[in-house]
Amino acid sequence: MHISRTSERQRRNLLAELLSDDKKLITALETTLTESDVAGNVENFVGAVPVPLGLCGPVLVNGQHAVGEFVVPMATLEGTLVASYSRGAKMLKASGGCEVVVTADRFLRGIHYRVNSLREAQDLVLWCRNQEQVLLAVAESTSGHLRAQRFHYEHVGSTVLVSVEFTTGDAMGSNMASKAIAAVSEHVVRYSGIELEEFLPYPEDKKPIPARLKGKAVTARAVLPADVVASQGRTDVLRLDRYVQAYRSTLALHGSSSLNIHVANGMAGLFQAFGQDMAYLGECAKGIVDSRVTSSGDLEISLTLPTLVVGTVGGGTGLPAFQATLGMVGCAGTGKVAKLAEIIAAVLLAGEIGCAVAQCAGEFVSAHESLGRNRPDESD
Secondary structure (H helix, E strand, O other), X not given: OOOOOOOXXXXXXXXXXXOOOOHHHHHHOOOOOOOOOOOOOOOOOOOOOOOOEEEEEEEEEEEOOOEEEEEEEEEOOOOOHHHHHHHHHHHHHHOOOEEEEEEEEEEEEEEEEEOOOHHHHHHHXXXXXXXXXXXXXXXXXXXXXXXXXXXXXXXXXXXXXXEEEEEOOOEOOXXXXXXXXXXXXXXXXXXXXXXXXXXXXXXXXXXXXXXXXXXXXXXXXXXXXHHHHHHHHOOOHHHHHHHHHHHHHHHHHOOOOOOOOOHHHHHHHHHHHHOOOHHHHHHHOOXXXXXEEOOOOOEEEEEEEEEEOOOOEOHHHHOHXXXXXXXXXXXXXXXXXXXXXXXXXXXXXXXXXXXXXXXXXXXXXXXXXXXXXXXXXXXX
C-alpha cells in the first residue's frame, strides 16, 4: 500500500479502497477545497472532515480593541457547549458586558548549545550578551513583521539555552520565530569562536511549561448583579462565589496550573472555528478564574489567560471558511489579532459563568442529558 505525494487521483483511489468503495462514506469526506487551496496546511490531501458550527452570544465586550456586541462562531461536537456559553453571554450582557485587556504580547524561541565546559558556557553567554544588538538585527532581518525584544540565558550543566522573545504582528508566529532563531544561531556558530553543538528550536511548543509563557496574556472581568445571578443563573451570589473558591482550591491541591472550570472546551470550539492551531490548546488552556463578593452584594468574576497563541493572518486563517468566521467578528486580516484575543477571552469568561451557574443550580447533568448526547442505537 502506497500513499502518493504527487498524485491526488492515486490518493483518492486509495481512499476508496480503504472505505471499501462505500459511496456514502466517500462522499462524506468530499469538500470544495482543492489541493492548491490547502498547500502549506496539509500533505497527502484527500478531503475534509466537517465540524458542526454554532453561534454563541451575543456577547457584549468592552475591550481596548473589541467594543460592542459580537455573535461568535464555535465549532464543536459537544452538545450543550454553545448553549452554556450563550447563557453566560446573556448574563454578561444583562450585567453591562465585560471589560477585557491584553496585558502582554510575546513569543519565545530557544536554542540549545552543548559546549565542552562550564567556562565555555559562561564565555558563550558573555559573547551573546555583548552581541545582543547585532543578534536582534539578525533576527529581525528574517521577517518584516517580526520584532525581537530581548534575550534570556539559562544553564543546565554544559548546556546553554539561549532564548529570544519576539512579537510577531498579526500572525500566530511559530514558524516566523523559528526562522528567526535559526538565523541567530547561524550567526552565533559562525562568529562566536566557541566550539559548540546546536539543537534548534528548543521543543517547548504545545505543552504546558509555566516558565515559558508565550502569545497574548488577556484578562476579562465582569460584575454580575445579584438580581441577574438569581433570575438568569437561578442561584445566588454567595453560593456562586463559594463554588469558584472551592474548585480553585481543590484544583490547586491536586497540582493543577489550570484553575478554571472548562476553558479548554470553549477554547477548542473557538480555535476550530477561527482556523487556529489546535495543538496549542496544550499550553493555552490554563486560564485562572477568580471571584469575590463586592460590598454591594454583587459578584465580581474574572478570567486571566496567561498564554493565548492566536493569529488573524497565516496558517489556517487564509482558508475560505476561516476568512468567513473571522469576518463574522471583524477579525479577518491585519491589525485584528488583539481584537480577536479580547473576544476569545470574553467568550471564555461567559463559558465559565454558564457552567458555574448550571452546577450551582443543579442543572448541569440534566442539561447534558437533554442537549448533549447523541446516543447509540440501543437496538444494535
